[in-house]
Amino acid sequence: MDVNGKFLRNVVIKGLILFLIVNLAFSGIQPAWLGKVSLYNRIFPGRERFPFGEDPAQAYNLSLFNLDAMFASHVISAGAKPESEYRIVIIGDSSTWGTLLRPEETLAGLLDAAKMNLCGKTVRVYNLGYPTISLTKDLMVLDYAMRYQPDLILWPLTLEAFPADKQLSSPIVANNADRVDSLIGKYHLSFDPQDPALVRPEFFDRTIIGQRRPLADLFRLQMYGVLWAATRIDQTYPADYTPAQLDYDTDVTFHGMEPPALDESKLAFELLNAGVQAAGNTPVIFINEPILMSNGKNSDLRYDFFYPRWAYDQYRQEMDTMAKANGWNYLDLWNLVPMDQFTNSAIHLTPAGEALMADQVEKTLTQQACR
Numbered sequence: 001m002d003v004n005g006k007f008l009r010n011v012v013i014k015g016l017i018l019f020l021i022v023n024l025a026f027s028g029i030q031p032a033w034l035g036k037v038s039l040y041n042r043i044f045p046g047r048e049r050f051p052f053g054e055d056p057a058q059a060y061n062l063s064l065f066n067l068d069a070m071f072a073s074h075v076i077s078a079g080a081k082p083e084s085e086y087r088i089v090i091i092g093d094s095s096t097w098g099t100l101l102r103p104e105e106t107l108a109g110l111l112d113a114a115k116m117n118l119c120g121k122t123v124r125v126y127n128l129g130y131p132t133i134s135l136t137k138d139l140m141v142l143d144y145a146m147r148y149q150p151d152l153i154l155w156p157l158t159l160e161a162f163p164a165d166k167q168l169s170s171p172i173v174a175n176n177a178d179r180v181d182s183l184i185g186k187y188h189l190s191f192d193p194q195d196p197a198l199v200r201p202e203f204f205d206r207t208i209i210g211q212r213r214p215l216a217d218l219f220r221l222q223m224y225g226v227l228w229a230a231t232r233i234d235q236t237y238p239a240d241y242t243p244a245q246l247d248y249d250t251d252v253t254f255h256g257m258e259p260p261a262l263d264e265s266k267l268a269f270e271l272l273n274a275g276v277q278a279a280g281n282t283p284v285i286f287i288n289e290p291i292l293m294s295n296g297k298n299s300d301l302r303y304d305f306f307y308p309r310w311a312y313d314q315y316r317q318e319m320d321t322m323a324k325a326n327g328w329n330y331l332d333l334w335n336l337v338p339m340d341q342f343t344n345s346a347i348h349l350t351p352a353g354e355a356l357m358a359d360q361v362e363k364t365l366t367q368q369a370c371r
Helices: 003-029 067-073 107-113 135-148 177-187 212-231 270-279 309-326 351-368
Strands: 085-090 121-127 152-157 284-288 329-332
Touching: 067 135, 067 212, 085 107, 085 135, 107 121, 107 351, 135 152, 135 177, 135 270, 152 270, 177 270, 270 284, 270 309, 284 309, 284 351, 309 329, 329 351
Parallel strands: 085 121, 085 152, 152 284, 284 329
Antiparallel strands: none
16 A cells, blocks of 8 residues: 555544544533524524424424523523513413414513513513423423523413323423433422333434434524524414314213313322422412313313313312412413414414403412512
């Protein structure tokens, strides 16, 4: 082999060794700063809700599982909390996030626009809702959000978020097994850390090669900041959509449970206590979200697509009992919004429906927030 051939061989070998070392280091360290490095709140304005979406070409958005990156892109990370700010964070599901609603039409947007003054400070409201219905997902967001020093937490919820069989199946929960482990340890949750729903990457999955999709998503999120800043569009708003179902069959089971009684061992009520613990001295107001009450076929058996009447009625009774026993702040708005003010789901509201909810929440805040 001539000199040039040996030189080329040595370069290739050294390059492969360096590549292997970098991958080994990346796999072992999993640098946390990657998600925290963001162009949002620096070059681009912070997003008013978490990144989530299926059509990035039109909505300049995408779904990812990196909680650090999600918070770093959000306006709540714009800087230190001002002394004059009364900070309210709202967690919850897609109805909080605002499916088919513009940011200013959501519960957070409407409450923020009300320019309330509480406890002698100016109210600022942050939308930390995230689509998928799971109390564990809400607790994970709440636990992270406490570093931003909220003065009050609003937690809209609904029965569909309670079944134990779905707590770990939300993709953002399943792909954050380390955070779930932390929640189990901190709040003594009854979940099994070995549940197969939790994604625990093998060695190769933690290398740069194995992480190429998450890394690409982090990069794409930053690039979408250009179009987000120009348009403030973060989801598509179709002229036509499939409306919420109004006619049902005669099935009255709820997640395998049959009348006459809900099996409370199959419902994750423990997560509400965990949320109160996570909040510490910060007050939490639980809000039972409005649901669609159909007048269609078999509506005498079911309120809507999600809920047989027997199951939902018992859930409301149990929530009321637990709230009184634990001294929780609890607002039940289940029947507040008329049937024609729901969009594509039994929990997604029109702007008018959202305004009805915001009005009731605002009244509660002015009465209770500074006690």
